[in-house]
Amino acid sequence: MSETKIFFADGEHPKMLAAFQQAQDTFKYFWRELSWEYRRIVPGLTIACVKVAFQQILDDPTPTVEHMWINEIDFDGFNISGTLINEPQSIDNVRLGDRVAIPLTQISDWLFAIGNQTYGGFSIHAMRSEMDEAERITHDEAWGFEFGDYDNVLVVSGQDINPENLVEHPMSINMRESLVEFIQNYPTELTARDDLGYTLLHRETIAGNRTSIEVLLAMGADKHAQTNSGHTARDFAALLGWNHLLPLL
Template identity: 40%
Template sequence: MFDNSDPAMQRAYESARAAFRYFWREVARDRRRIVPALDLACVKAPFSDVGGSDTEHMWLSDIDFDGRTVSGTLVNSPNRLRTVAAGDAVSVPLEQISDWMYAISGAAFGGYTINLMRSRMDARERREHDAAWGLDFGDPLQIRTATESEHATFNENLAASLRDHLAQEPAALSETDGNGWTLLHQEAAAGGAATVAVLLEAGADAGAVTDLGLTPLQLARALGWDEVAALLERA
């Protein structure tokens, strides 16, 4: 439990929203791995009953993102709310999420609100909190995100395999997923400059739109992938 009006908590919400692209990059990349690396990937968002004054911030798993809305399965059981329950399929606009977190090999990344609360605990409380989660959150004043060098290596390797795949399956350029996303949309949202370059070289349609009418460039801009946006602007 925490004071939702706390200025520091509000800043934690804003920081999590601004950095959502790093969360989505990991989720998108994990979907391309033969052996998934993520132990968990969750987003926190506020929920209220219609007409009610109570707001509860709860975690979602099985995350999807259509360019505007984050959707998933509610993990928590509400304390006071009556219109949602654990296990419900829910969705919230991206600009309303309050936190995100993923874990790899027991190490937690993100968790802006969690680490704010951890920073206000004494050493014993923090140990008990971390043990209850079963995760290593590290220094509460240092939010973990994957390094750019790690992703640069992954993207270069993925670009090479993608080039080979497209040579054998050129129709993959125009195939779409359940949200109407092409491979170019997916890579633009994941911040994959190397893979976006390969797709454009292979003739991917930079003007293709999703079911919500979003182009790859709009996705890259919305998530703050400047290098990818620059490639798409020149396409």
């Protein structure tokens, strides 16, 4: 069996710290894509996961930090939940398969792939930038994905050819009539709330879906509705930096 080369990077390295911040700043695009993935009949994503910085105080008063991946992601606008898919090596307060919930500020990366083309993966690209060409090829082959240019990290599909996809997901536009028909058939969905008090308008705002929000508001959704924690849809748009939604809300 051939040997698999493992690459490590210092989590305190300036490039890595910048990567962590980029991941947090752009997580909204990951969630937008995943929110549509959950509605697809035929899956479109090859992988979708988030890297989290787990901490534990052991013998040393300085916390031990281990960065590990979670999948089966959910997001409420503040906290990300998911299932741990790594076996911890340095800490023992979480285990493989545990369901965890962490604030957005605790993630260190996100990654999704369509086919073999990756999006996000900022910490991965930070490591790749320190490798020579042969090492990058070995690294990418080990993952089985095409990571591309580490100086041009993509966050949405079609970004280079259709930069408007950064503003609006194509499925939001394409599903306009289906959403109209859905609300016409199930009008109570406009006011229905989940256990946290979120309405459909809240959820579509968190996912940044402008066309969906236009439809919901036109059909009578209450933009002043508050969650159990007192947040309106506009609060989430502002919090996540969906600036194109603020005039609507």
